Amino acid sequence: MKLEIKEVTKTFKAKTAVNNFSMVVETGQCVGLIGPNGAGKSTLIKIIADILNAEKGEVLLDGKKIKTMKKEIGYLPQYPDFFHWMTATETLFFMGQLSGITKQELVKEVPAILTKVGLINEQHEKVQTFSGGMKQRLGIAQTLLHKPSFIVMDEPVSALDPIGRREVLNLIQEIKHETTILLSTHILGDAEEICERFVIMKQGKKIEDTTLDKLTNNHQAVVHLELASHNMLWVQIIEKLPYVKNVEVLGKKAKITLDNIQQNKDRLIRDAMDNNMDIVKFEVGSSETLEEIFLKMVVSV
Amino acid sequence: MTPLYILTKKEYVQMFREFKILWLPLVFMFLGATQPVVTYYLPSILAALGGNQGITIDPAIMQQDGEQVMAATLGSQFDQLGIMVIVIAIMSIIQSDKANGMLDFILTRPVKVGSYIGGKLFSNFSFVALSVTFGYFVSYVYVNFLFSNIPFFTLILALGFYLAWVLFMISFTSMISTIFNGQGVIALISIVCLLLLKIISGLHPIIDLVNPAGMSQQAMMVLITGSIDSQLYGNMVITFIWITLTVTISHYWISRKKYHKN
Numbered sequence: 001m002k003l004e005i006k007e008v009t010k011t012f013k014a015k016t017a018v019n020n021f022s023m024v025v026e027t028g029q030c031v032g033l034i035g036p037n038g039a040g041k042s043t044l045i046k047i048i049a050d051i052l053n054a055e056k057g058e059v060l061l062d063g064k065k066i067k068t069m070k071k072e073i074g075y076l077p078q079y080p081d082f083f084h085w086m087t088a089t090e091t092l093f094f095m096g097q098l099s100g101i102t103k104q105e106l107v108k109e110v111p112a113i114l115t116k117v118g119l120i121n122e123q124h125e126k127v128q129t130f131s132g133g134m135k136q137r138l139g140i141a142q143t144l145l146h147k148p149s150f151i152v153m154d155e156p157v158s159a160l161d162p163i164g165r166r167e168v169l170n171l172i173q174e175i176k177h178e179t180t181i182l183l184s185t186h187i188l189g190d191a192e193e194i195c196e197r198f199v200i201m202k203q204g205k206k207i208e209d210t211t212l213d214k215l216t217n218n219h220q221a222v223v224h225l226e227l228a229s230h231n232m233l234w235v236q237i238i239e240k241l242p243y244v245k246n247v248e249v250l251g252k253k254a255k256i257t258l259d260n261i262q263q264n265k266d267r268l269i270r271d272a273m274d275n276n277m278d279i280v281k282f283e284v285g286s287s288e289t290l291e292e293i294f295l296k297m298v299v300s301v
Numbered sequence: 302m303t304p305l306y307i308l309t310k311k312e313y314v315q316m317f318r319e320f321k322i323l324w325l326p327l328v329f330m331f332l333g334a335t336q337p338v339v340t341y342y343l344p345s346i347l348a349a350l351g352g353n354q355g356i357t358i359d360p361a362i363m364q365q366d367g368e369q370v371m372a373a374t375l376g377s378q379f380d381q382l383g384i385m386v387i388v389i390a391i392m393s394i395i396q397s398d399k400a401n402g403m404l405d406f407i408l409t410r411p412v413k414v415g416s417y418i419g420g421k422l423f424s425n426f427s428f429v430a431l432s433v434t435f436g437y438f439v440s441y442v443y444v445n446f447l448f449s450n451i452p453f454f455t456l457i458l459a460l461g462f463y464l465a466w467v468l469f470m471i472s473f474t475s476m477i478s479t480i481f482n483g484q485g486v487i488a489l490i491s492i493v494c495l496l497l498l499k500i501i502s503g504l505h506p507i508i509d510l511v512n513p514a515g516m517s518q519q520a521m522m523v524l525i526t527g528s529i530d531s532q533l534y535g536n537m538v539i540t541f542i543w544i545t546l547t548v549t550i551s552h553y554w555i556s557r558k559k560y561h562k563n
Binding site for chain 1: 302304307308311315318319401402403405406407408409410411412557558561
C-alpha cells in the first residue's frame with residue numbers, strides 16, 4: 001500500500017522533532033529511515049503508527065487517513081514490551097483478537113508464526129522471562145500476525161546481539177516480498193542489506209532521499225590498494241605517473257584516484273607487479289562508503 | 302468478539318494472576334466484620350482493661366441497633382480504610398499501561414479509546430463492587446447475629462447507593478491514573494481528594510447535593526431512618542454527571558494523546 005507523508009511537523013516544547021517532513025513510499029518498497037540519534041526518526045514513526053499526533057500535516061495510507069487503516073498497519077516499537085504475566089501464546093491471542101482475527105484462525109496462525117520467529121519452544125513461557133531479543137521476535141510475530149500490508153519498524157535490530165540481529169534481518173528479508181516496509185535504524189549496514197531506498201534525516205528534516213546505487217554512483221571511482229609491508233615508497237613514486245591524479249596514504253592503505261579508471265587500472269597493477277609489490281587488496285570502487293557519505297551529510301560542516 | 306469484551310476479559314485474567322481476586326474481597330470482609338464485632342465487645346474490652354475506676358461507659362448508651370452498626374460499617378470502615386484500599390488496588394490501572402508502552406501498542410490496533418476505558422472501568426468496577434458486597438454481607442451477618450436484624454430491602458437499597466459512590470471512586474482514580482505518571486502521586490491525589498469529599502459530606506445540604514460522597518451519606522440515612530432522603534435523586538443524578546465527567550476527561554486525555562511524557 002502506498003504511504004504518503006505530507007508536510008508533517010511535530011514539536012515537543014521548544015524542540016522541533018519533525019520539521020515539515022514529506023515523503024511517499026510506494027507499494028512493495030522497503031525504505032530505510034536513517035539518521036543519527038535524536039534526528040526524529042522514532043517520533044516520525046510514532047506519528048505514522050498513530051501513536052503521536054502531528055501538529056501539522058497528515059499521513060495517508062492508500063489515500064485514507066491512517067486512523068481508519070489500523071488493520072493494515074503492523075507496528076514494531078523500539079523496545080517492544082508486553083504484559084509480563086502473559087505467555088507468548090496468550091500475548092499473540094490478545095493482540096490478534098484486538099486486530100479482529102477470530103479465535104479459530106488464531107489457533108492455526110499463532111503456532112505457525114511462533115515457529116517462524118523461533119519462539120515455538122517458549123510458547124507457554126511468560127514474557128517476564130524473555131530476553132530483549134526474544135521480546136523483539138515476539139514483537140515481530142505480533143507485527144506480522146494480522147498480515148498487514150504496511151509495516152513500520154522502529155530500530156528493529158539496534159538492541160540485539162549479532163545472532164539476534166542476523167535472525168531478525170533474515171526474517172525481514174523474508175517478509176519484504178509480501179509487504180511495504182518502513183524501518184528506521186542508525187546502523188547503516190543493516191539498512192544497506194535490506195532496503196533499496198534510503199531517506200536520511202537530520203534534525204527533523206529530510207536531507208536525502210535516494211537509492212544505494214545512486215548514492216555510490218554520484219561519487220568518483222577510485223582504487224583502494226592495500227600492501228603487505230609498510231614500504232610505501234612505490235606509492236610515492238606512482239604519484240608522479242601521468243595518469244595518477246591523487247594518492248592518499250593511510251598506513252598500509254592507499255586511495256588512488258586515476259584518470260580514466262577503466263583503462264589505467266590495469267597499467268597501475270602491472271606497474272605494481274613490475275616493482276614486486278606484495279598486494280593484499282586491489283579494489284576498484286566508490287571513493288566513499290555509505291558510512292562516509294552518511295557522516296558527511298549528517299555531521300554539520 | 303468486540304475489543305471491549307477482549308479487554309475486559311484480559312483485566313479479569315490479570316486480577317487472577319496477580320491474586321487481586323483473593324486479597325481485595327478478603328480485606329473488605331475483614332473491614333465488614335470489624336465494625337459490628339468491635340462495637341459489640343467494646344464495653345467488655347473497656348471493662349476488662351479499665352476496671353471500675355475513673356470514667357465508665359454506661360452499657361445502655363452503647364446499646365446500638367443493627368441499622369446503626371451497619372451504617373457505621375459504611376461510614377467508618379469502608380469510607381476510610383476502604384477508600385485507601387480501593388485506590389491502592391486500582392491506582393495503576395492505566396498508569397502501568399502507559400509506563401510499559403502497552404497503551405500505545407493496544408491503540409495501534411483497531412481499538413477505540415472508549416473500548417479501552419470501558420473495559421478497564423467495567424472490569425474493575427464489577428470486581429470492586431463484588432468485593433464491597435462481600436464485605437457488606439459479612440458485616441450484615443455479624444450485625445444480625447450480635448445486634449438486630451435489618452430489613453433486607455433497606456439493606457440492598459443502601460448497598461446500591463453506596464456502589465454509586467464506589468463507581469465514582471473508580472472513575473476518579475482512573476482519571477488521575479491517566480493524567481499522572483507516578484504511582485505515589487496518583488495514590489496521594491486520589492486518596493486525599495476522596496477522603497476530603499467524604500469529610501465535607503454531611504456539613505451542609507447544598508454541598509451534599511453536589512458531592513458524590515453524598516451517596517454514601519444517603520446509604521447511611523436509608524439504613525438508619527429506613528426512608529429515602531428527599532435529596533437522593535438530585536444527588537444521584539449529579540454523582541452520575543461527575544462520573545461521566547471523569548470518564549470524558551480520561552477519554553479526551555488518551556485520544557488526544559496527552560499521556561506521553563514528552
